[in-house]
Amino acid sequence: MKLIVAGQNEAGQRLDKLLAKILNNAPKSFIYKMLRKKNIVLNGKKADGSERVALNDEIKLFLSEETIAKFTKETNLLADTTAVEKALDIIYEDSHIVVINKPLGLLSQKADKNDISMVEYLISYLLSTKYMDEQQLQSFKPGICNRLDRNTSGLLIAGKSLLGLQEMSRILKERELDKYYLSIIKGKLDSKKRIEGYLIKDKERNRVHVYPKEREGAEYICTEYEPLQYSQDGQYTMLQVKLVTGRSHQIRAHLASIGHPIIGDFKYGDPKINHNMKKSFGLSHQLLHSHRLVFPNLEGEFSYLSGKEFTAQVPDLFKSIEKELFD
Numbered sequence: 001m002k003l004i005v006a007g008q009n010e011a012g013q014r015l016d017k018l019l020a021k022i023l024n025n026a027p028k029s030f031i032y033k034m035l036r037k038k039n040i041v042l043n044g045k046k047a048d049g050s051e052r053v054a055l056n057d058e059i060k061l062f063l064s065e066e067t068i069a070k071f072t073k074e075t076n077l078l079a080d081t082t083a084v085e086k087a088l089d090i091i092y093e094d095s096h097i098v099v100i101n102k103p104l105g106l107l108s109q110k111a112d113k114n115d116i117s118m119v120e121y122l123i124s125y126l127l128s129t130k131y132m133d134e135q136q137l138q139s140f141k142p143g144i145c146n147r148l149d150r151n152t153s154g155l156l157i158a159g160k161s162l163l164g165l166q167e168m169s170r171i172l173k174e175r176e177l178d179k180y181y182l183s184i185i186k187g188k189l190d191s192k193k194r195i196e197g198y199l200i201k202d203k204e205r206n207r208v209h210v211y212p213k214e215r216e217g218a219e220y221i222c223t224e225y226e227p228l229q230y231s232q233d234g235q236y237t238m239l240q241v242k243l244v245t246g247r248s249h250q251i252r253a254h255l256a257s258i259g260h261p262i263i264g265d266f267k268y269g270d271p272k273i274n275h276n277m278k279k280s281f282g283l284s285h286q287l288l289h290s291h292r293l294v295f296p297n298l299e300g301e302f303s304y305l306s307g308k309e310f311t312a313q314v315p316d317l318f319k320s321i322e323k324e325l326f327d
Contacts, residue, residue: 008161009136031049098122108147155310181243181291184321223251224242264283283317
């Protein structure tokens with residue numbers, strides 16, 4: 001017999017969904033059969049699987065160790081964490097969320113099954129700090145709530161509890177969280193402005209196209225920017241960019257579409273400038289950094305985050321180029 005006591009990450013889930021995560025190699029028909037035969041019970045009583053699990057509920061599996069082992073397959077997620085040792089740059093952490101400063105070169109989430117992303121780093125960290133164990137990982141998967149391109153650095157929010165993951169995903173989806181980026185762009189933008197457009201993604205080429213007017217298949221985008229400083233020769237501007245909508249490659253493509261691409265962006269940028277920057281500084285990625293997050297007013301469980309603001313310093317190479325261009 002195996003006893004599972006529901007914690008905060010199991011509470012609120014449907015019993016059958018939770019059992020499918022725990023016995024992740026078992027067919028649904030087996031799970032429902034065990035429920036009908038009372039080989040799996042909830043708080044000592046027969047259940048049909050539609051029940052919502054509450055905190056401290058007891059789920060008993062009257063199954064042999066061999067059967068449980070047969071239907072419990074180690075996830076690739078757990079196996080992946082064994083190769084992850086790099087420490088996370090944690091800006092903030094509580095019982096529900098972690099705010100991380102993502103370095104350059106790492107994916108926010110897997111693009112391919114063999115990728116190692118920030119999700120694997122997060123889970124490795126949570127296992128190493130004993131926040132969760134392998135059994136808990138079977139019933140709940142912590143995750144990254146917002147995405148950054150591989151070569152965009154800066155602030156990511158991760159949900160380390162089910163409630164945290166749900167609430168952070170909600171405020172991001174409803175555009176309640178203010179996200180600000182720092183970038184160095186070609187040319188001079190001399191005033192604060194809000195720009196709008198329509199974006200179509202070319203999945204085969206992994207790039208997007210921005211259009212000034214609505215067209216079939218396009219998604220609405222909105223970006224705000226504010227110039228912070230200019231180079232003496234007027235060739236470059238340091239921008240603070242607020243991402244109002246959050247589409248793939250939005251900031252990079254939107255700024256390029258108005259003639260002010262990001263320095264170091266080899267997909268949407270100016271080839272001549274990028275070549276010179278690579279020669280002078282070894283720059284091989286876009287100078288775009290998610291540097292500031294501002295939380296909205298929140299009620300209930302997450303009221304303690306209301307109005308909180310988190311910032312992350314730009315990477316060293318960004319700082320060096322900034323100093324050279326603007327000092």
